[in-house]
Amino acid sequence: MTVSSGLPDIPSAAGSPTPLVRVESLTKLFPMSRGLFRRPSAHIHAVDDVSFELFEGESFGLVGESGCGKTTIGKLLVKLMEPTGGRILFQDDRDTAGGQTLTDIVDTSGKDLKEFRRKAQMIFQDPYESMNPRRTIFDTIAEPLSVQGIGSPPERMDKVRDLLELVGLTPASTMLFRYPHELSGGQRQRVAIARALVVEPTFVVADEPTSMLDVSFSTSIMHLMSGLARQLGVTYLYITHDLAVARYMCQRIAVMYLGKIVELAETEELLSNPLHPYTRALLSAVPSPDPAHQRDPVNILGDVSAPVNPHPRCRFHDRCPMAAPQCYVESHPPMEDHGGGHLVACYRV
């Protein structure tokens, strides 16, 4: 039995008919007044009615400016937060007979949650803050194993050594009992990758894992992560604000603007044929590798703001160079397929 969705059919990157993760109308509002008994007067619409699917083995890029809700989606998908609305469906590997089942993870708890923690992991943005400064590298990487009671201590030790070698921190025995502050940012991010992979998850959220690193480190980390994805068949939700990074890492890319996905397509299609004015603006900011190639410069007006109680009309309206009266009166445009799974939310394309 497969849960049906209102989404148009998206051709799968990996060729599998059922997605690994299906996100339906996901919404997360943050109340603005923080009091125990006071009613909040306004909400930040951090994620607003977002739907997409992730297929097994693919890297799916989530791109957008600061504050558009990328991290919030990532945290919702690994259950660090509860959504305000919508569903998050995960492929259920307990099912064996033919078709795969999707289960809603929003309300899972207890034993099911523990099981979920083995399937979905996260790599955090800041390698300096995502590790307890008082715990050794061994303790940090082995934490998922020890809290979930996987393996005996010697087995965990072997597993941690294997992972250290897998992420290129060799020789492993010199790393095991160091503290995070003895490592460089790039080395720490390798430790964070090892920690996320130690339980052999099928799905990993990578929240801008290279944005705080030097360029030399960040390319080697990206190289490592895409190699591991191929080697282990991990599915990534790869969050970044940098289209060039997404291009290197991802097979498909979704562009976010103020809590909404405005465009979603296969990487090459999105980059060569951007349809949404916001995507075009983002692309014009990325230097082209081919000097002969000239993109039309696209100007967007004004600054990005926080989506506090936003007007129901198109989120991008205020900054859009192609805005028409229709965009002003009608509600935020729905995602429409413009061929080959290239989804765009704009009345003007």
Add this chain to the structure above:
Amino acid sequence: MTPQTDPQSSVPPHGTEPAPTNLTAARVRLALRGFREGWSIFVESRIGVIGLAVIIIFALMAISHPILMATIWDEATYDPVTGYAFDQIEQPAPPSWAHPLGTDPLGRDVLSQLLSSTASEFILGIVAALVTVSIATMVGAVAAYYGGIVDTLLMRLADLVVSLPGLSLLIVLSALFDLNLFMLALLIGVLGGFGGSAIIFKSQALSVSVKPYIEAARVAGGGRLHIILVHIVPNLLPLSFLYMMFTVTGAIFSEAVLSYFGLLNIRMSWGIMIHTASTAGYLLGGTKYWWLIVPAGASITLLCSTFYLVGRALDEVANPRLRRR
């Protein structure tokens, strides 16, 4: 990229330490290394070394009393409470060879009183400090991590305890009940632990509980108890050291005040020594009877400030931010 050795080989690295063979051995080695590093930071800060030296002197004083009583001091003359210096004609007698710090108005040897009190001052301070810091750490960590109603209740309780006038409350309680030293230590510890230090520890725990490594631990599958005990409490340690030392100071001072008012059921203490001098009317006698007040008063001041200095030095040791230099 760093030069890589063959990843398959399991030869020990060329680094300083041999490859750890088992987990326990590695942890012991790590603890020793941590201690050595901590010690070198502690030594670097002079205040810590000075403080530690003074504490050791006081500890030697505490040990010396039973030894002196067992060897050269006879009980009838030198017992701090029941002794009487028959060799002196007038009491209080000024310092002499037999009584280096003189005798008190009741004819008892002042040095013997001073030495015999040292051990109980230590016990009082350390018990009060441990109780305060244990309670404050747990209250702070639980309030910060659970939030909501648990947080509200614990913090309102803390506000209530803080709003009580501490020393006056202790005076009332010790007048109503027959408090001994240990009960006083517990009382100071509980009042401190649920009061002001709980608020400080909670704000510190709050700043720890929003760190990404707490979220990483949740994604790893860690439950609330795991996160509080493994991630939050250890990061409160620097603060604990500091507060332990402050509490020792506060406890010794409170004891002195309560003893001065004669409200404690204690055989002898520095506070009681000053109380004795005061009730016999020697406190206003200027510097003429200095040996009745100066030894006890100086000991109280010195021990209090010493624990404070050591606390500051330990704070540096326990703070990984400062370690990174």
